[in-house]
Amino acid sequence: MARDQIRIVGSSTVFPFATTVAETFGNKTGFKTPVVESTGSGGGLKLFCAGIGDEHPDITNASRRIKKSEVEKCAAAGITDITEVKVGFDGIVLANSKSAKPVELTKQQVFMALAKQVPIDGKLVDNPYKTWNDIDPSLPKTKIEVLGPPPTSGTRDAFVELAMEGGAKAFDMLKDLRKSDKKAFKAVAHSVREDGAYIEAGENDNLIVQKLVANPDAIGIFGFSFLDQNADRIQGGIIGGVEPTFENISAGDYGISRSLYFYVKAAHADKVPGIKEFIAEFTSEDAFGEFGYLTEKGLIPLSEEERTKVRNDATSLTNLKLM
């Protein structure tokens, strides 16, 4: 193998963290700075599982866990040794402009506001709600207007899975459906309305922030780090009584948060110089620790106990086990 530079692909959510580590790694050590591509979690795993060799990436980032089908695909290409490294959490926030009242919603209300079909009187009907107080009289009488990521985004996947599915389960009827027909349940819970109340604002979260400032009635969906950076202009909504703060997400109290991972091809670890050192840098206390430099970029760290375990497994290239 001729390559002397680590190649990383994968999730756009993990991208800011992976790049920060890559840069620090390049500065600290004598190795070349790794090249990090932002391809999305699914796209990254596809490239990752394509094979072993120079032209295939060494590491892929993911904002969700690797799927069983992907592990099988990897195995078919001869990649049997994969090391999973969990790096931390990311919260998904529903935020609005500082000039308006803060949002306070339950997951059920989020589902009712954004689902394509909602159960009313025991029947699934097309979402009739136009204003927030149609859903619950205690909510303000403003038009439902939510700016969020398009279906290609990992943020959208996680939002749908955590918030919408969570909200859907609050209905007895849908809960029963989940038991009898999981596929049908998912079709209902994962379908976002297309009548203009949910506005797909593209992958650019900065754009959503600007639109929120211009329109105080609108609510935006994006990653926690954007809220963190723009706290003077926008505020995070309270979901199920919990505010999206660093502490709440870290403790697992905030309902819409997900784990971030990266996967390493163990077969490359001896071939491409620096992979082991890169893993060590990523899992050092300086980086993903409680006060590490990644927290400045908006990463929410794992608990100390979990960090130690992740570090040990990662640096010894322990093989991935899927439960």
Add this chain to the structure above:
Amino acid sequence: MTDTSTPGKKTDWASPQLLAKVAQRQRAEKRFRRLGLSAIVIALAMLATLLFSIAGKGYSAFYQTRLVMDVTFSEAVIDPKGTRNEDDLRAAGYGGIVRDTLRETFPDVKSRKDLRELFALVSKGAPMQLRDMVLDNPDLIGQTVPVDFIAGDDIDMFNKGFIPRDVPEGDRRVKDMEIAWFDQLDAVGAVKMVFNSTFFTSGDSREPELAGIWGAISGSFYTLIVTFLISFPIGVMSAIYLEEFAPQNKFTDLIEVNINNLAAVPSIVFGLLGLALFLNVAHLPRSAPLVGGLTLALMTLPTIIIASRAAIRAVPDSIREAALGLGASKQQTAFHHVLPLSMPGILTGTIIGLSQALGETAPLLMIGMVAFIVDIPGGFTDAATVLPVQIFLWADSPERAFVEKTSGAILVLLGFLIFMNALAVLLRKKFERRW
């Protein structure tokens, strides 16, 4: 108006009906002129708005905040053995010197948490800054000299006025404590604004104050060289063949339709073609300017062929006939007479095609050039990115300080585009022949 030509029957040009008709025609003309003018005014106003908003957001990227503090380059830390060996100097603990400097400047700060905030006043690149100073001039060791530290991005944003003082502390990224430190430095004149040379000399970085566009400019340069070397000869040769040599038949017509069609194909399609052809079949390296240039060459080819054919067609037949009449072969006619005469038009078309390629991101997405790359590419096979991709990556970054960097990079890209298009106009003006 046959009346006018009939002799004896004079038209009364001053009759009220005719005068009314004249007035009506003049009104219609005035209306059209006004509409035309307003169309141009609207277009210019749009352009001005765009330029002003970008320039207004972007100009601040060209200067940056520096904090001046006295640094003691202690020999005990940098070079305890006193060898002045370059490797030792490179590996020394400059981070410690930066921290000591800050501690000495603000002796009241004690708690660990406050110290962390204090250390964030200066950029993460500060140790590298000191290292480069020492490597440039090892005589600094043992001296105490004032150093212009690059400020951290939050402090830079605060100093430029993007983070207001008057919002509650909890909503600000710069806390009261940091503002107090900043004011303390400001009071003794230790806060400076200087030209941001880092922006033009370094590669990408996750720290906005250290990020630069040189890596992207080099990447664009290598990519365009490949694009030019591939698409120009092939494009011009195809155009000459099609115009001068190809027989006029259905097959040639089919080729012509296809070339025109290719010029309108969305650029992402060329990216997919590049991925299939250059990466999957030819196994060229990912993210390399070589592959990017080849892909963009595919995209630029139709533009060049169409422009070149138009330029060749504009050469009058009398030239060809004269050359043939004097005994020149068809090939000699094409290369000695037609091609030189059509060159200005061909070059204009090529430059316009290349400036299109310079602004393209979509096809590069597929071949891995949308990537975070710190090292500045030094050749055609090094991993690289290009200017528009750099703009896209920065626009998508959460850090507030990247907003001005994004606009700054757009200004640079616009500068290059204006330069290239002006060159095209100039070439045409200078060498164009009229028959």
